[in-house]
Amino acid sequence: MFKAIYLTKVDQFRAELRDLDEAELHSNTSEADTTVAIEYSTINYKDGLALTNKSPVVRKWPMVPGVDCAGSVVDSNSSTQRVGDRVVLNGWGAGETMWGGLAQRGRYKGEQLVPIPTPLSTRDAMSIGTAGYTAMLAAMALTDAGVASGEVLVTGASGGVGSFAVAILAKRGYRVVASTGRLNEAEYLRGLGASEVIDRAELSASGKPLQKERWSGVIDSVGSHTLANACAQLRYGGVAVACGLAQGMDFPATVAPFILRGARLIGVDSVMCPSARRDQAWQKLAHELDRAQLGAITREIALADAMDAGRAILAGEIRGRVVVDVNR
Numbered sequence: 001m002f003k004a005i006y007l008t009k010v011d012q013f014r015a016e017l018r019d020l021d022e023a024e025l026h027s028n029t030s031e032a033d034t035t036v037a038i039e040y041s042t043i044n045y046k047d048g049l050a051l052t053n054k055s056p057v058v059r060k061w062p063m064v065p066g067v068d069c070a071g072s073v074v075d076s077n078s079s080t081q082r083v084g085d086r087v088v089l090n091g092w093g094a095g096e097t098m099w100g101g102l103a104q105r106g107r108y109k110g111e112q113l114v115p116i117p118t119p120l121s122t123r124d125a126m127s128i129g130t131a132g133y134t135a136m137l138a139a140m141a142l143t144d145a146g147v148a149s150g151e152v153l154v155t156g157a158s159g160g161v162g163s164f165a166v167a168i169l170a171k172r173g174y175r176v177v178a179s180t181g182r183l184n185e186a187e188y189l190r191g192l193g194a195s196e197v198i199d200r201a202e203l204s205a206s207g208k209p210l211q212k213e214r215w216s217g218v219i220d221s222v223g224s225h226t227l228a229n230a231c232a233q234l235r236y237g238g239v240a241v242a243c244g245l246a247q248g249m250d251f252p253a254t255v256a257p258f259i260l261r262g263a264r265l266i267g268v269d270s271v272m273c274p275s276a277r278r279d280q281a282w283q284k285l286a287h288e289l290d291r292a293q294l295g296a297i298t299r300e301i302a303l304a305d306a307m308d309a310g311r312a313i314l315a316g317e318i319r320g321r322v323v324v325d326v327n328r
Contacts, residue, residue, distance in 0.1 A: 004103030013053040032107035035075040040126035041101040043322040051310030069101025070125040078110025087113040088125040091271035117286040127298040131160025134270040136281040145239040150216025161221040209254035224248035234263040243268040302328035
């Protein structure tokens with residue numbers, strides 16, 4: 001038997017902490033070939049939506065939520081994984097179409113699992129989680145697009161993706177401007193490396209299609225008017241990377257920045273990202289992140305507290321990252 005957060009939707013939606021058995025796990029993960037003893041999971045924005053049924057994230061019932069987890073392989077029929085390997089899972093439909101990581105056991109396809117690079121621990125991997133992994137993919141996209149220096153805007157900076165984006169970009173030598181709706185977190189953001197902190201209200205309302213040039217690059221986890229204004233403020237040849245939709249999935253913009261300033265908008269997807277790109281991102285996280293900063297970004301909760309954390313992250317009450325110790 002093992003404990004898991006269990007979501008059902010028959011007459012009404014229900015989220016509860018339950019004891020499940022291996023037979024139920026296997027019957028709901030028939031295409032998987034690798035069993036993982038999960039040590040840590042985490043709460044992302046998408047997990048909050050699933051845990052509260054606020055959005056149709058879950059597309060198969062019943063469901064164990066959790067878009068990522070980290071632990072050790074205890075059984076494998078995969079050519080890519082061996083018993084004892086320390087692995088991390090991000091995305092691939094976990095918590096949506098396949099059982100996810102808010103449990104003490106999980107079964108996945110071996111090719112979906114990434115080896116945890118030294119010196120990271122399984123807890124470190126979930127302190128980083130999908131948020132940090134997404135932030136690194138976004139930073140890699142900026143670099144690949146030729147943004148080597150200058151002033152870079154990070155929106156939603158107090159959240160998980162934003163916090164890691166600030167830390168990663170600052171260490172890479174950019175001048176980072178952090179946009180947040182919680183100006184009381186300014187000291188926290190400066191501690192991560194932000195040179196300036198601005199109120200999200202400066203970007204969140206409808207704005208002109210072309211505005212004063214400022215940003216060499218943007219990492220945006222907010223979407224909607226915020227992303228539109230950020231693009232309108234890109235310098236000539238500037239690049240915006242979109243990786244979230246906390247404000248909304250609409251994009252009320254014009255083509256003006258793209259055809260008059262040669263600006264570019266690049267989308268980053270962390271869910272179905274190819275394995276080689278994932279490996280590259282995790283290797284960079286292991287070598288570039290200051291592990292001491294993880295303590296400032298992260299707090300830990302027990303598995304039974306996951307439902308409350310899901311509600312809190314949707315309400316914008318969580319700073320940085322929440323790690324779930326599934327064995328507490």
